Amino acid sequence: MAMGYSEKVRDHFANPRNVGKLDNADGIGEVGNAVCGDIMKIYLKIDGDVISDVRFNTFGCGAAIATSSMATEMIKGKPIDEALKLTNRAVVEALDGLPPAKLHCSVLAEQAVKAAVADYYQKKGLPVPEECVSSCGGDCAHCCG
Amino acid sequence: MEKIIYMDNAATTSTGRAALDAMIPVLEKDYGNPSSLHQLGQQAADLLADARKKIASSIGAQPDEIYFTSGGTEADNWAITQIARAGAEKGKKHIISTAFEHHAVLHTLKRLEKSGFTVTLLDVHKDGIVRVDELEAAIRPDTCLVTVMYANNEIGTVQPIAEIGAVCRKHGIPFHTDAVQAVGHLPIDVQKEKIDLLSMSAHKFHGPKGIGALYCRRGIRLTNFIEGGAQERGKRGGTENLPAICGMAAALEDACKGMDERAKRVAAMRDRIIDGIVQNIPHVLVNGDREHRLPGNVNICFEGIEGESLLLRLDLEGICASSGSACTSGSLDPSHVLLAIGLPKEVAHGSLRLTLDEGNTEQEVDYLLHVLPGIVSGLRDMSPVWEEMMAAENN
Numbered sequence: 001m002a003m004g005y006s007e008k009v010r011d012h013f014a015n016p017r018n019v020g021k022l023d024n025a026d027g028i029g030e031v032g033n034a035v036c037g038d039i040m041k042i043y044l045k046i047d048g049d050v051i052s053d054v055r056f057n058t059f060g061c062g063a064a065i066a067t068s069s070m071a072t073e074m075i076k077g078k079p080i081d082e083a084l085k086l087t088n089r090a091v092v093e094a095l096d097g098l099p100p101a102k103l104h105c106s107v108l109a110e111q112a113v114k115a116a117v118a119d120y121y122q123k124k125g126l127p128v129p130e131e132c133v134s135s136c137g138g139d140c141a142h143c144c145g
Numbered sequence: 146m147e148k149i150i151y152m153d154n155a156a157t158t159s160t161g162r163a164a165l166d167a168m169i170p171v172l173e174k175d176y177g178n179p180s181s182l183h184q185l186g187q188q189a190a191d192l193l194a195d196a197r198k199k200i201a202s203s204i205g206a207q208p209d210e211i212y213f214t215s216g217g218t219e220a221d222n223w224a225i226t227q228i229a230r231a232g233a234e235k236g237k238k239h240i241i242s243t244a245f246e247h248h249a250v251l252h253t254l255k256r257l258e259k260s261g262f263t264v265t266l267l268d269v270h271k272d273g274i275v276r277v278d279e280l281e282a283a284i285r286p287d288t289c290l291v292t293v294m295y296a297n298n299e300i301g302t303v304q305p306i307a308e309i310g311a312v313c314r315k316h317g318i319p320f321h322t323d324a325v326q327a328v329g330h331l332p333i334d335v336q337k338e339k340i341d342l343l344s345m346s347a348h349k350f351h352g353p354k355g356i357g358a359l360y361c362r363r364g365i366r367l368t369n370f371i372e373g374g375a376q377e378r379g380k381r382g383g384t385e386n387l388p389a390i391c392g393m394a395a396a397l398e399d400a401c402k403g404m405d406e407r408a409k410r411v412a413a414m415r416d417r418i419i420d421g422i423v424q425n426i427p428h429v430l431v432n433g434d435r436e437h438r439l440p441g442n443v444n445i446c447f448e449g450i451e452g453e454s455l456l457l458r459l460d461l462e463g464i465c466a467s468s469g470s471a472c473t474s475g476s477l478d479p480s481h482v483l484l485a486i487g488l489p490k491e492v493a494h495g496s497l498r499l500t501l502d503e504g505n506t507e508q509e510v511d512y513l514l515h516v517l518p519g520i521v522s523g524l525r526d527m528s529p530v531w532e533e534m535m536a537a538e539n540n
Contacts, residue, residue: 013454013457014461016527019526019527020527030529034490034491034494034530035489035490035491037451037470037479037490037494038451039528039529039530040529041529056527057527057528057529057532058527058528058529059449059450059451059528059529059530059531060451060454061451061453061454061457061470062453062454062457064451064454065454065527
């Protein structure tokens, strides 16, 4: 496939896992903006402290869809504190790499997971763990400008 | 591998039979240097002269008005920098162009701006067409060059070149046109259209890559671009790429034969695609004027989705297309052409360009129209932007 995408990126783009929404989601995280060209929205179902189900909706390029799909696979069934340790680098490695111009998509996936967990804590009226705080600050130009 | 449906002819075309048949003998046996005096050299010189003649006559020019280059980009660079330099010598440092030129023109103009030139970029309006009265109004006493593309590479809109030529001739200002997308596809007559300089590229009309030409009218002073030997009348040194030049000439001659009929057939497929999309897929925008348009160009924005994912999904179905989204350009901004016609960035990200030629078939058009609605709705189903649009619409 085009753009120097790996076989795994190609697979997750062509057959994305966990696409959709969750009714009565316990946490929803949305990052990115349409002006920059990508938005990711992640829905979490949380039982106890485990992410029992996850879905995503993404507006974006092939890499954005593939990283969303891979990130949801990597946190599904995992305890929250483990999901919060998900790094963009781990997502990229799991996909066998991304072209340099597309690395920001993986940052977006990490941020979307964190934003969804933060939303879960907020909804429960609990303090938001420090790990949920975004390191990117939403400045797209910082990563891909 | 499944059959590929190639709908990206504005990026490049297949190398045609005419070009191959002209090139292979030159590669195999006519290897002489056209500058050599022996018989092999003179055979090569004859081939070169013949190619130059064919190319000149296809645009209504004289052979000594054609300079071979490495392609359209070099021809644009040469024309603009050298005419600007001549202007500067007379104290004229103002250039008029448009906001949606190819980067070969825009980036050359940017560099000139850094060395003290002023550039006026004309609005191309929502329809992607320059207004001649606005161009004339932009002319100043120190204007040394007008450069307006013949037809836009992304949205396919054809500019009023003859009218622009007449205005420039009236004011005595050299007029250059980047005709890379037009040569071989539209009838061009540099004399009637009063074009002083024109850039062309062989691989856009089934010729080989890496070869193009600059037409420069007699009487326009063109300074040397590459110093070296006496090739191209001393203005562009370096042994000529004869196989490519012969391929280019044969391809152009072939493209000009039956051009009208071919254009009609291609335009009918183009219109069937545009109409089919507009009728069957909601929330789409056709980019660029539908009448003054290259026969093979389709450019449409699909709201709520991003262009790269759309073209990759098409690729999975065997259809080669292109997009002006930021993700395909490697920057944050979508195509400058789509922004120049006033599209908001979020809409411009969802653009799809399909460029057809005579090699495409009605069956391929059927197949495209069959798979596209499903791809678009699949991507929209997973798009938070689309979800928001629909929510707003239902309220």
